[in-house]
Amino acid sequence: MISLEQNTNPDPSDFPSEIEGLRMTKQRREVLAVLLAERDHPTANDVFLRSQQRMATISLATVYNCLEALVSHNLVRQVNFERESSRYCPNLADHCHFQDEESGKIHDVVFKDGVKLEDILVLPQGTDINHLEISLKGHFGQSKNHKTP
Amino acid sequence: MISLEQNTNPDPSDFPSEIEGLRMTKQRREVLAVLLAERDHPTANDVFLRSQQRMATISLATVYNCLEALVSHNLVRQVNFERESSRYCPNLADHCHFQDEESGKIHDVVFKDGVKLEDILVLPQGTDINHLEISLKGHFGQSKNHKTP
DNA sequence: ATTACGAATTAGAATAATTCTAAATTTTGA
DNA sequence: TCAAAATTTAGAATTATTCTAATTCGTAAT
Numbered sequence: 001m002i003s004l005e006q007n008t009n010p011d012p013s014d015f016p017s018e019i020e021g022l023r024m025t026k027q028r029r030e031v032l033a034v035l036l037a038e039r040d041h042p043t044a045n046d047v048f049l050r051s052q053q054r055m056a057t058i059s060l061a062t063v064y065n066c067l068e069a070l071v072s073h074n075l076v077r078q079v080n081f082e083r084e085s086s087r088y089c090p091n092l093a094d095h096c097h098f099q100d101e102e103s104g105k106i107h108d109v110v111f112k113d114g115v116k117l118e119d120i121l122v123l124p125q126g127t128d129i130n131h132l133e134i135s136l137k138g139h140f141g142q143s144k145n146h147k148t149p
Numbered sequence: 150m151i152s153l154e155q156n157t158n159p160d161p162s163d164f165p166s167e168i169e170g171l172r173m174t175k176q177r178r179e180v181l182a183v184l185l186a187e188r189d190h191p192t193a194n195d196v197f198l199r200s201q202q203r204m205a206t207i208s209l210a211t212v213y214n215c216l217e218a219l220v221s222h223n224l225v226r227q228v229n230f231e232r233e234s235s236r237y238c239p240n241l242a243d244h245c246h247f248q249d250e251e252s253g254k255i256h257d258v259v260f261k262d263g264v265k266l267e268d269i270l271v272l273p274q275g276t277d278i279n280h281l282e283i284s285l286k287g288h289f290g291q292s293k294n295h296k297t298p
Numbered sequence: 299a300t301t302a303c304g305a306a307t308t309a310g311a312a313t314a315a316t317t318c319t320a321a322a323t324t325t326t327g328a
Numbered sequence: 329t330c331a332a333a334a335t336t337t338a339g340a341a342t343t344a345t346t347c348t349a350a351t352t353c354g355t356a357a358t
Contacts, residue, residue: 023305023306023354025305025306025307025353025354026353027306027307028306043344044344044345045344057307057308058307058308059307059308059309060308060309061307061308061309061310061345061346061347062306062307062308064344064345064346065306065307065308066306066307069306078231080229080231080232082227082229082235082282083229083235083315083316083344085343085344085345086231086232086344086345096270098272098276098278101279109270109271109272110270110271111269111270111271112268112269112270112271115269119261120260120261120264120269121245121258121259121260121261121285122258122259122260122261123247123258123290124289124290124291125290125291126289126290126291127247127287127288127289127290128287128288128290129247129285129286129287130250130286130287130288131285131286131287132283132284132285132286133231133282133283133284134281134282134283134284135281135282135283136270136278136280136281136282137278137279137280137281138276138277138278138279138280139276139277139279140273140275140276141272141273141274141275141276141277142273142274142275172325172334172335174324174325174334174335174336175324176335176336177335192315193315193316194315206336206337207336207337208336208337208338209337209338210316210317210318210336210337210338210339211335211336211337213315213316213317214335214336214337215336232344232345234314234315234316235315235316299358300357300358301356301357301358302355302356302357302358303354303355303356303357304353304354304355305352305353305354305355306351306352306353306354307350307351307352307353308349308350308351308352309348309349309350309351310347310348310349311346311347311348311349312345312346312347312348313344313345313346313347314343314344314345314346315342315343315344315345316341316342316343316344317340317341317342317343318339318340318341318342319338319339319340319341320337320338320339320340321336321337321338322335322336322337322338323334323335323336323337324333324334324335324336325332325333325334325335326331326332326333326334327330327331327332327333328329328330328331328332
């Protein structure tokens, strides 16, 4: 299987014709490539503007359609902060998001090793979680081992 | 200090004239009373409809204004699920939210005793969290000790 | 190749939650 | 009591997203 890694600046035409049961059209390839190219968290409109640079004819509606297709096939995650417009993230590893209030930039935050949600929340037994979103806001600290791309 | 507890069905006129530095106008009292009266998580429009029953002249714009005033003075919390319309919650205790996908209803979920966020996330040192939102979705289980109001 | 079919794309209109504006009203405090 | 400030109000404006209907594309069968 092709690796959908970030910061790889992939050539969209290298993607296979189908991923996770989703037919990879020209536009979907382009949108996915845009998301993989940078590890920021662009809005649909940001993605549209970037996609346009390589594919002048793509429309905003198509970008919305592609994003929704990619999200529903678990190739991309949708990220929400309060009522701000949705952002998109190709990092599929278990993580959550921190928004630095100074810059507005969003950073991926991972859980410490071995932490599971059921370990920290009081949920009635039998509860089945399909979807989880953790959004943090505040001031970002600087640390030697945290990479700011 | 007056106790702003839920399910108390308070008489809005019992609220003091100022809470947490916020002048309690007639409309703000009404909106706060609506939120305290039930432990569901109404949208702005729900709050508007309920407020109207006791105060026929209140406007939707005012409800939005009041909610924003109450939220910014930490008398009420704003709750977001993806891009759905915001909901409001008068429970100020540390907790997060679970939406049952069958009913759409939102339930408060608390952390297990002694769990702190810094304990479970890998954050660069010096990071200062001002705001945290955890939203879960899935199927609600039934448990003997979980109260469904 | 050509054709036919379903899927995807497109432009633009529609929607809906929220915010804004400006006028009217209420409250405060001198 | 009066002026200034704050709040409320109705309705217009905004904006992210979704919808609609027409067109185009891709594929696979003839």
